[in-house]
Amino acid sequence: MTNRSRLHIPQPSARPGDEPDFSYLNLSPAGSVERPAADARTREIEHLSVELIRVLDDDHRAQGSWNPALEPAALQVALRWLLLTRAYDERMWQIQRQGRISFYMQSTGEEAVSIGQAMALRPGDMCFPSYRNQGLYLYRGSKLVDMMCQCLSNTGDMCKGRQMPIMYHNRDANIFSISGNLATQYPHAVGWAMASAIKGEDHISASWVGDGSTAEADFHHALTFAAIYQAPVILNVVNNQWAISTFQGFAGGERRPFAARGLGLGIPGIRVDGNDLLAVYAATTWAAERARRGGGPTLIEHVTYRGGAHSTSDDPTKYRPKDEWLEFPLGDPLERLKNHLIGEGHWSEEEHESVQAEMRDKVQVAWKEAQKQGTMTEGPYLDPATMFDDVFVETPQHLEMQRQQMLDLES
Amino acid sequence: MTNRSRLHIPQPSARPGDEPDFSYLNLSPAGSVERPAADARTREIEHLSVELIRVLDDDHRAQGSWNPALEPAALQVALRWLLLTRAYDERMWQIQRQGRISFYMQSTGEEAVSIGQAMALRPGDMCFPSYRNQGLYLYRGSKLVDMMCQCLSNTGDMCKGRQMPIMYHNRDANIFSISGNLATQYPHAVGWAMASAIKGEDHISASWVGDGSTAEADFHHALTFAAIYQAPVILNVVNNQWAISTFQGFAGGERRPFAARGLGLGIPGIRVDGNDLLAVYAATTWAAERARRGGGPTLIEHVTYRGGAHSTSDDPTKYRPKDEWLEFPLGDPLERLKNHLIGEGHWSEEEHESVQAEMRDKVQVAWKEAQKQGTMTEGPYLDPATMFDDVFVETPQHLEMQRQQMLDLES
Amino acid sequence: MAQMNMIDAIRSAHDVVMAKDPNVVVLGEDVGYFGGVFRCTDGLQRKYGEHRVLDAPIAEGGIIAAAIGMGVNGLRPVAEIQFADYIYPGFDQVASELARLRYRTCGDYFSPVTIRTPCGGGIRGGQTHSQSPEGIFTHVSGITTVMPSNPYDAKGLLISAIESDDPVVFFEPKRIYNGPFDGDPNKPAVPWTTHPKGEVPEDYFTVPLGIADIVKPGSELTIITYGTLVHVAQAAARLTGVDAEIIDVRTLAPLDVSTLADSVCKTGRCLIAHEATRFSGFGAELAATVQENCFYSLEAPIERVAGWDTPYPHAFEWQYFPGQKRIAAGIRKVMEAQ
Amino acid sequence: MAQMNMIDAIRSAHDVVMAKDPNVVVLGEDVGYFGGVFRCTDGLQRKYGEHRVLDAPIAEGGIIAAAIGMGVNGLRPVAEIQFADYIYPGFDQVASELARLRYRTCGDYFSPVTIRTPCGGGIRGGQTHSQSPEGIFTHVSGITTVMPSNPYDAKGLLISAIESDDPVVFFEPKRIYNGPFDGDPNKPAVPWTTHPKGEVPEDYFTVPLGIADIVKPGSELTIITYGTLVHVAQAAARLTGVDAEIIDVRTLAPLDVSTLADSVCKTGRCLIAHEATRFSGFGAELAATVQENCFYSLEAPIERVAGWDTPYPHAFEWQYFPGQKRIAAGIRKVMEAQ
Numbered sequence A, B: 001m002t003n004r005s006r007l008h009i010p011q012p013s014a015r016p017g018d019e020p021d022f023s024y025l026n027l028s029p030a031g032s033v034e035r036p037a038a039d040a041r042t043r044e045i046e047h048l049s050v051e052l053i054r055v056l057d058d059d060h061r062a063q064g065s066w067n068p069a070l071e072p073a074a075l076q077v078a079l080r081w082l083l084l085t086r087a088y089d090e091r092m093w094q095i096q097r098q099g100r101i102s103f104y105m106q107s108t109g110e111e112a113v114s115i116g117q118a119m120a121l122r123p124g125d126m127c128f129p130s131y132r133n134q135g136l137y138l139y140r141g142s143k144l145v146d147m148m149c150q151c152l153s154n155t156g157d158m159c160k161g162r163q164m165p166i167m168y169h170n171r172d173a174n175i176f177s178i179s180g181n182l183a184t185q186y187p188h189a190v191g192w193a194m195a196s197a198i199k200g201e202d203h204i205s206a207s208w209v210g211d212g213s214t215a216e217a218d219f220h221h222a223l224t225f226a227a228i229y230q231a232p233v234i235l236n237v238v239n240n241q242w243a244i245s246t247f248q249g250f251a252g253g254e255r256r257p258f259a260a261r262g263l264g265l266g267i268p269g270i271r272v273d274g275n276d277l278l279a280v281y282a283a284t285t286w287a288a289e290r291a292r293r294g295g296g297p298t299l300i301e302h303v304t305y306r307g308g309a310h311s312t313s314d315d316p317t318k319y320r321p322k323d324e325w326l327e328f329p330l331g332d333p334l335e336r337l338k339n340h341l342i343g344e345g346h347w348s349e350e351e352h353e354s355v356q357a358e359m360r361d362k363v364q365v366a367w368k369e370a371q372k373q374g375t376m377t378e379g380p381y382l383d384p385a386t387m388f389d390d391v392f393v394e395t396p397q398h399l400e401m402q403r404q405q406m407l408d409l410e411s
Numbered sequence C, D: 001m002a003q004m005n006m007i008d009a010i011r012s013a014h015d016v017v018m019a020k021d022p023n024v025v026v027l028g029e030d031v032g033y034f035g036g037v038f039r040c041t042d043g044l045q046r047k048y049g050e051h052r053v054l055d056a057p058i059a060e061g062g063i064i065a066a067a068i069g070m071g072v073n074g075l076r077p078v079a080e081i082q083f084a085d086y087i088y089p090g091f092d093q094v095a096s097e098l099a100r101l102r103y104r105t106c107g108d109y110f111s112p113v114t115i116r117t118p119c120g121g122g123i124r125g126g127q128t129h130s131q132s133p134e135g136i137f138t139h140v141s142g143i144t145t146v147m148p149s150n151p152y153d154a155k156g157l158l159i160s161a162i163e164s165d166d167p168v169v170f171f172e173p174k175r176i177y178n179g180p181f182d183g184d185p186n187k188p189a190v191p192w193t194t195h196p197k198g199e200v201p202e203d204y205f206t207v208p209l210g211i212a213d214i215v216k217p218g219s220e221l222t223i224i225t226y227g228t229l230v231h232v233a234q235a236a237a238r239l240t241g242v243d244a245e246i247i248d249v250r251t252l253a254p255l256d257v258s259t260l261a262d263s264v265c266k267t268g269r270c271l272i273a274h275e276a277t278r279f280s281g282f283g284a285e286l287a288a289t290v291q292e293n294c295f296y297s298l299e300a301p302i303e304r305v306a307g308w309d310t311p312y313p314h315a316f317e318w319q320y321f322p323g324q325k326r327i328a329a330g331i332r333k334v335m336e337a338q
């Protein structure tokens, strides 16, 4: 039967042992795509979903009309955030490997998405992140210590031990809670934006999903509702080429870019070099302006690469070439911004190393601090009795009884 | 708060009391759209999702490269099926109004979709219909009597009284069962087509949903799976302008045609005049050929109008102009085919009336016949004990006990 | 006081809270311009505008998800799912998101969504317009599950539900929208004007969540039920002449255990009735709880009368529906046991 | 005979039926090239080809729906849902379509889909990798719900499930994939080689659906349980010294009532244990059924030991998990009651 099969099975360009091959990626030269007005008619900018908006060229120079012309100081700050994000990821990965937290997920290689977008949004805008947006939390003001405490489920954990590591939230910073269920937050962002419009406020919302998650129903619901009510929302697809073991073709990326997914509903799509912080920032600014002016939703596809394993439970050498990332034509977002700044004379290798060291220190200091609030093996520990709180506003009788039973047993 | 709202609320072009207004419909002149080869590259035929494929022009002449050049005899047969479908709908509506069946849904105004497509498919192809595809059942061989018995839940009911009226199925004719839950059958059709490809068979499948139903998750799943595996399936959206009280803009039809929904996944879309049987037939033939050749799925949007109420439970004068249908620029599919045949000299008013009468007779005869197998008020009745069958292959003990309890109580 | 059927009462509940709180918004399929296929939101869009009473696309999962997002942004959304049979596409959003948001954020985020949905059979709706999926929701920690049995409670409970900061799934037994139904489909329909609970204040009032109602005191047997069957059970009890105490659970979760337990410990006998299929239906939880709390008082096994464990068959509605005969037989069985 | 852990046994079940029946196909997230995140389908794609072991997009609703369509076209699909926590997006397709297709077409159409999914906690998975939603599926008429507790049963039941023309939802307690777990997380992990049910024939064999297994005969008390807790309950019983009869339900629906009832009527005492949250969990149905069938033999209220009625809290896994202590306390409570 197998031999006769006519079913199309998507194939990644390379598997372990093969040479990495990114020839499938459609790359536009930096600066080649024109930036339309933020209120351009969707039909006139459909090409933005196929071409690739890039600002930084191969010589790390900013090119073209999408160049946001950010001040060097702002870019230095951006680079610091990128470095902090990477330092955080690296340390937490190690810490998990040492068995000191139970699980971790890195954003390595994708840091420019979170930082570039965070820079382009306003504090009153609401973010509905996925689990690879740690940069967003950091930029918007989550403290390293608080995030580490969450990963430790210790007494400083904002989730009081109820969520796995990395499932942060930050109400003060207008960042939503991360769910283990993929894509569920995407339509929440749309509902939030609808409410903002209903209230006549000009806050917008933004949400993020991976390429693989676009197959989920919630992706469709989000796009449909956003289009119908013209919700002021930025819907991001972070196309890092891989879900877990399946490449982006298994989410339907073989024939058309993810940025094109909303065109059939009249949602403009922008395909952007996700490893080019300037391009990410510029695209987001454009979409935010459009949304705030009543122009409705924008779908942004960030073309990037998942530099690390899917999570600490994953071994990517089982399903893709070991060194695929090194061959990724859009490179490493940190290197690219660094080289840009150096090229412009606003940065140096020395500064870079010193900031990198500074960030690693920051992380290390925070880790020490976090551990004081408890580790997996040493107290102080959270009180298990709290696990019955917050199921409802007021804890009902049956939960109080269960709490008591639990306490009786533990004692 | 309301006054400040910036939320976009889709508005139909007319509400009760207003003049009907179909200026929003983008109509291409008949014959103006070129028919590409069935293996044309999707990207080169994106315009087919925006323009409207029409064969019959305003003078009822067949025009252009989509003209399937069907033999007059075939068209006469087609017209007979259209007339039978309408006669069936009219009679059953009446019958429901007389209280002799509990519920009914007409396909009035949309008959050409079912008949035109049924003609273009092969018997081995599998159909996953919605509740407005009665023409499909009729054309593929379901007997009027059997369909009426289903609506009567009498002893001849293929569903043994377990389903509401109109929820037919026909295994022999390769037509799936109708579900009360919208759109659930759409991804079934894709799975069926995947299986066909896996088995190396060249049968294809087809499914139908309404404009409103495209908002459901199952629509997204169907398109995503169809695109990824290039399943040999025809996915039809019957855009009859209305769901129940909400117009097609509430399913996202305000900005782009439904035919464009799959473009972002690389699924070609064809927007066709659903009231032009020749155009429907031609588009379906094209899509079927494409699928059979391994070209994967096609999404066909049929632009039509729901001529009647949503169902016997509905009163459309509450939410749309009473005479909106009369102003619908694509007219009535029966009139159009009739006028075409008359214009070509292959039909006459007299023949038309006589066939119409013949069809009404057929329906009447069938209704008499069906009633012999039981009505709502007179036997023979189905045996209620059968309601415990077919929950599982073999009825488990608890259901046998429940059956016994039921019998004890009834006796 | 006014005479209201359940539809009026539900509409009035919306009206009262919408007038009081500008953050209350309504969304659902056909709820806006048209006023809902059962008319429960009729007139609200005209009164409160298209931006507070939103027609929605046909996507139950999307409706619930969007409502969650709105709730996070300070609105108080009331979402209608046109039939309870169509709530499943939104089940993930209810169980994985709505139910857990407060918990997983320790109260930093929550979304006070109320989901209203007509349920139950007896209206010739066949298998996809007759289901009673309430039991499934009661298994989801964090969801308040409600089913009223009369206009007064419908209005009072719905106001409480909308005002609650906990998410509520509010089931409306559509068979009794227009009048109490005693289970006999051959009798002429009776309007709510004949029933004391058809008198409903026009203004704001609440019926508290989480409290069961003793509809009729009695000494020989406790009947625990809710929704349409509250009326059927009363008729069935009359048929048998047994002096039954009849309890309308009203809020299924969190459950008012003590009212149920006190009653059964007093009567020593218990029958549980619901329309939903029996196996793993909510009656199972009721029976398990009652036997646990009243074991030493029970004189007979707890009997469950429920929908048969099949889909709801269109033509055999009245053989399927747990009507007077079946409940009466159950009562006799419990009374005869010793 | 071979030594197999549950993963091996599940993989072997696939292998055996795929070799036997060319219509068996497998689909799911990461099940193909990679062999599944728990390795349950490892090697199958290499052996049977990419067209019979399909990697699927991340859309549980789509996976189940596509499987239904495949089944209608004569294939026999086995769909993996990566975690039971992620099955809800497919719940509508299970409850509204898969479960009812045979019924609504009077047998003209059916789809013999098996849905496999790892469930349960104890692996530090937090609230979204630890759930046990089996009870919900048991309320859906037409679905066979299965949960094995050891490699031998896993293989035999899975072969039966795949070969069944009824749809089956097959829950795999992931905590015991690699070894029986007695509930004590501080003890070193024990492999299946230490357990008699770790011996599994390499070839085709079946364990019939619908039949419970008396894991350990006993006279003083019946413990009804399934999945991981079969092992925990045995340890807990030993702790108490009570001569418990321990029953592994294995097939939750349709339920083997007589095996349960015979046992409880014999012992007169009953404890029910499962990992899922207690309220409206499957234990409710078990308790309701047992009290109905064994009322006159029962000497104590039936006790349920289950997950607390909260989401599964990451850090309090072992306070949440119904472990030895909690079950032992339950046993003592039942034994002391009189």
Ligand SMILES: Cc1ncc(C[n+]2csc(CCOP(=O)(O)OP(=O)(O)O)c2C)c(N)n1
Residues within 6 Å of the ligand: A132, A180, A181, A182, A209, A210, A211, A212, A213, A214, A238, A240, A242, A243, A244, A306, A310, D029, D058, D082, D086
């Ligand atoms: C509903 C649901 N299904 C499956 C999973 C398991 N899962 C977690 S991450 C993942 C891959 C997601 O890939 P993608 O969306 O591309 O995001 P990325 O990890 O690449 O950022 C899968 C399948 C889940 N968490 N939720």
Ligand SMILES: Cc1ncc(C[n+]2csc(CCOP(=O)(O)OP(=O)(O)O)c2C)c(N)n1
Residues within 6 Å of the ligand: B132, B180, B181, B182, B209, B210, B211, B212, B213, B214, B238, B240, B242, B243, B244, B306, B310, C029, C058, C082, C086
């Ligand atoms: C899942 C689900 N949600 C809601 C309904 C109720 N309902 C039945 S038909 C209908 C409108 C469908 O509109 P459309 O898809 O345009 O099809 P049409 O009736 O116009 O052919 C609605 C909302 C349903 N049957 N199933």
Ligand SMILES: [Mg+2]
Residues within 6 Å of the ligand: A210, A211, A212, A238, A239, A240, A241, A242, A243, A306
């Ligand atoms: Mg990815």
Ligand SMILES: [Mg+2]
Residues within 6 Å of the ligand: B210, B211, B212, B238, B239, B240, B241, B242, B243, B306
């Ligand atoms: Mg329609």
